[in-house]
Amino acid sequence: MSITKDKGSSGHLAALEPPAFAVSKIKRTHSLWRYLWPFQSLKQFLVFCALSLFIFLGCTLLARLWPDVVPLQSGSGAFILGLLIWGPCMTLPARMTIITRGTARQFIPRLEQLLQEDDYTISALTTNKDRIYFRFKWPSYLAWLHSPEQDLELSRICENDIELHGPARALYSLEMSLRWELEK
Structure with missing residues (x-):
């Protein structure tokens, strides 16, 4: 299905494709204190x-x-x-939802690629493709700073929805990358 938009007084209509995905606002999942x-x-x-x-x-x-x-x-x-x-x-926990036009499974590899560009690696906790855990790749001299609260969880919650839980810093970076893709 395509949407038509009027292109001024010339009377020509152009077809616009809806975006492949929509990104929700990032919601903090922690208490105010x-x-x-x-x-x-x-x-x-x-x-x-x-x-x-x-x-x-x-x-x-x-x-x-x-x-x-x-x-x-x-x-x-x-x-x-x-x-x-x-x-x-910025390391406090947050949540973001991505709604895809196609199936969510086809969009997960792109999210994996973006997270790997942000220095996240797939964790050993990952058991299936519907729930993937990512761990931040610290340099060896800073590895002692890692805490499990900084891990990111990507889960497919239904056919077209993907939900991400993790530190707000990582989700803001991912959101910015996805919004840039939408503008291309």
Whole structure:
């Protein structure tokens, strides 16, 4: 089925094909209080504290060495701290639904490819093609930072619907890639 659209006063009608898929908005699946404590593990909290201390000491050192060149005020420190807090907030769990025009199974390989471009690999937990688990590929020196909450789950919930559960950061990246595909 194609949709026709008027092309101005010339009277010619052009056929427009509906898109191959539609992407829902990303919905957070965590409680509101998680914004007050966005850390998913003690490990993540300790890394946050270490980075905050390192940045604070670095800014203090730069301000003492070059007070005229580096105008570091409390505003820039608050900005850096805000970025550090936003990072853990982007790892909080979220959900996204993709509705395909064809069968969902035909669209899953494209999603696998996009997730692999975002450094996700198929996990050993995957047992069938209707529910696929992805794990973020950390560099070897950062592998200790991994937590299971950062894994992504792709599941086919019906003939035309695919649902993804995982960290909001990964879902926003995937959503952006899919929307770019729609605009091509």
